[in-house]
Amino acid sequence: MQSARAQGGGVGKREEGQGMAYTEDGRYEISTVLSRTFDTIGANFLLFAGLSLVLSGLPAFAIDWWQASQIAVDTTDSMAVLRPAVFVPIVIVWLVSIVSSTVLQAALTRATVQHLSGETPNFARCLKVGLALFLPMIAISFLLAIGVGVGFLLLVVPGIILWLMWSVTVPVYVQEQVGIFEAFGRSRELTSGSRWRIFLTMLVLVFALWLLAIPVGMLTAAARSAGSATMLLSVLGAIVSALSSMVMVSIQACIYVELRDVKEGVAPGDLEAIFA
Incomplete structure (x- = not known):
C-alpha cells in the first residue's frame, strides 16, 4: 500500500485513513503523534491500563511498600535498607520489575500499532508477544542504558543525541522482527532528520505528565502529614508508574509509525503485513 504522502496533491494537506493522518510534505508532525497517542490510549483504555497496572504498577507498589514498611520498623537506623531482610526482597522485586517492564514495552507497542492499523488489540495476544520477546528486550534495554548513560557522562548532549537516535529501537524490534543491533541501526536511520521534532514531542509529553x-504530589504531602500513609503512598506511586509507562511506550510506538510513513510511505496496514 502506498502512503498518501507519496501521492500527488497540495503540499501540507492532511488526509485521513485507517486511523492515520498523512502529510504530503513528508514532515514529521508533533501534533499528529500526540493526538494519535492519546486517541489510542482512550480507545483501548482498559487494555492499556490493565497491562500497565499489572506489569508496571504492581512491581512499583511492591518495592515502595516493602521498603517503606521495613524502614518504618526502626526509623533510628539509617542503614536499615541495607539489612538482608530488607535489601534482598527489594532486589528480587526490582529484577522482576525489569522483566515486567520489557514485557510491557513489547505488549503495548503491538497494541498501539494494531489499533492504528484498524484492528482491535487483544490482551492475551499482546501479552503473549511481550512474554515471547522479553529476553531480547532486556538486552536492548541494557544496551540503551549503557550507551545513553555514557553519553550523558560526556557533558549530557551526546546522551540526548543517542537517546533521540535510538528512540524507536523497541518499536522497530517488536514490529519488524529484525536483529537487536539491526534494530538500533534502523532506529538511527528512521529518526534521521526528525530528531529535534522527536525531542520536542517528548518534551511536551514530559511537561504534561509533570x-x-x-x-498526586499534593495527595502525597497530605498523606505524609497524616502519619500512617505507607499503603496510600505506595498505591499512588504505583498509579503514577503505570500511567507514565503506558504513555511513554505508546508515544514511542506512534513516533515509529509516523516515521515509517514520513520516510518510507508505509501505512499501518503494511506494518501489520510485515509483522505477520
Missing part, C-alpha cells in the same frame, strides 16, 4: 503529577 502537570498531572502536581495533584
Whole structure:
C-alpha cells in the first residue's frame, strides 16, 4: 500500500485513513503523534491500563511498600535498607520489575500499532508477544542504558543525541522482527532528520505528565502529614508508574509509525503485513 504522502496533491494537506493522518510534505508532525497517542490510549483504555497496572504498577507498589514498611520498623537506623531482610526482597522485586517492564514495552507497542492499523488489540495476544520477546528486550534495554548513560557522562548532549537516535529501537524490534543491533541501526536511520521534532514531542509529553503529577504530589504531602500513609503512598506511586509507562511506550510506538510513513510511505496496514 502506498502512503498518501507519496501521492500527488497540495503540499501540507492532511488526509485521513485507517486511523492515520498523512502529510504530503513528508514532515514529521508533533501534533499528529500526540493526538494519535492519546486517541489510542482512550480507545483501548482498559487494555492499556490493565497491562500497565499489572506489569508496571504492581512491581512499583511492591518495592515502595516493602521498603517503606521495613524502614518504618526502626526509623533510628539509617542503614536499615541495607539489612538482608530488607535489601534482598527489594532486589528480587526490582529484577522482576525489569522483566515486567520489557514485557510491557513489547505488549503495548503491538497494541498501539494494531489499533492504528484498524484492528482491535487483544490482551492475551499482546501479552503473549511481550512474554515471547522479553529476553531480547532486556538486552536492548541494557544496551540503551549503557550507551545513553555514557553519553550523558560526556557533558549530557551526546546522551540526548543517542537517546533521540535510538528512540524507536523497541518499536522497530517488536514490529519488524529484525536483529537487536539491526534494530538500533534502523532506529538511527528512521529518526534521521526528525530528531529535534522527536525531542520536542517528548518534551511536551514530559511537561504534561509533570502537570498531572502536581495533584498526586499534593495527595502525597497530605498523606505524609497524616502519619500512617505507607499503603496510600505506595498505591499512588504505583498509579503514577503505570500511567507514565503506558504513555511513554505508546508515544514511542506512534513516533515509529509516523516515521515509517514520513520516510518510507508505509501505512499501518503494511506494518501489520510485515509483522505477520
